[in-house]
Amino acid sequence: MALRNHKESASESESKQPSNSRASNKARNAAAQAAQQEFLLKHINSNGPHDRPKPHPLDFNSFSEETLEKYNKKYGLNFPPPLSINGHILSSEIGKKTFTAKNNKNKISKPELSNNLKKHFLALPCRENEIIANFIYTVRNEDQDFKLSFK
16 A cells, blocks of 8 residues: 655545645746747747848848948948849840940949948948947937927
């Protein structure tokens, strides 16, 4: 005959009573929260505007053509604009005689432009004092709007 554990209840009616203690409620809530987290991870895929992974700051190839053109214009580098998809098509044998192909002669490919801009970025001198001061200013004034204070 097996020995009974001291913690086991003597009657079946005691074990069927619902437990209303705080610990059991916490355990139930924790289990429900874990189930919700699992459900969300499985079925919810969109994270709003942060859905796409952020590009690495030095990966110029992943930037859009507009961003590369803005960088080019801001620093006055005078690199020719990148070829569009139509420019790539018309630079082939099919479109060599078209007027658009003649306009695209002075344009370069996007990888070539991004490589040139990356070289420029890496060659820029770093002024640590300005960078730290701008960072501190940005952090301190991050969520502040222009406000007039009447005294």
